[in-house]
Amino acid sequence: MASNKLVTLIAAVLILLPAIAMAKDIVVGDDSGWKLNFDYQVWAKDKVFQVGDTLVFKYKPPTHNVYKVDGAGFKDCTKPAANEALTSGNDKVELKTAGKKWYICGVSDHCDQGMKLTLNVTEKSSAARGIIFPRSQVFGVAIFAIVAIVM
Numbered sequence: 001m002a003s004n005k006l007v008t009l010i011a012a013v014l015i016l017l018p019a020i021a022m023a024k025d026i027v028v029g030d031d032s033g034w035k036l037n038f039d040y041q042v043w044a045k046d047k048v049f050q051v052g053d054t055l056v057f058k059y060k061p062p063t064h065n066v067y068k069v070d071g072a073g074f075k076d077c078t079k080p081a082a083n084e085a086l087t088s089g090n091d092k093v094e095l096k097t098a099g100k101k102w103y104i105c106g107v108s109d110h111c112d113q114g115m116k117l118t119l120n121v122t123e124k125s126s127a128a129r130g131i132i133f134p135r136s137q138v139f140g141v142a143i144f145a146i147v148a149i150v151m
């Protein structure tokens with residue numbers, strides 16, 4: 001019975017581990033962080049953002065802040081209500097849904113100066129899953145499960 005439980009546990013870990021390993025923290029601007037005079041569109045261009053990833057905005061408060069806005073707010077640099085701002089200087093934003101996202105700095109005219117970020121969040125693609133969770137592994141888990149049931 002003990003080995004039965006162990007096998008089930010191993011199977012569960014094999015299933016869960018890749019999912020946990022996939023979600024990643026992405027520091028906006030990398031080492032530059034969230035600041036003026038940085039082109040976040042160029043930065044975001046070649047990156048892949050997936051549902052479950054977390055954006056981290058790093059800066060020294062109160063020099064900057066972070067607002068999540070919509071497309072129009074992004075274009076016109078419209079600041080939402082002040083209480084919607086993220087102000088910790090280590091602001092984490094989990095990307096919960098797929099689609100376009102927009103973020104601006106609401107301090108002074110920073111957004112007009114280009115302190116704004118837009119990106120496209122994609123669903124976890126089956127292709128990406130295939131790389132991390134190959135067929136052989138699925139097969140292995142299935143065998144484990146069958147063995148667990150039989151034992």
Ligand SMILES: [Cu+2]
Pocket residue numbers: 035036063064065105106107110111115
């Ligand atoms: Cu700013």
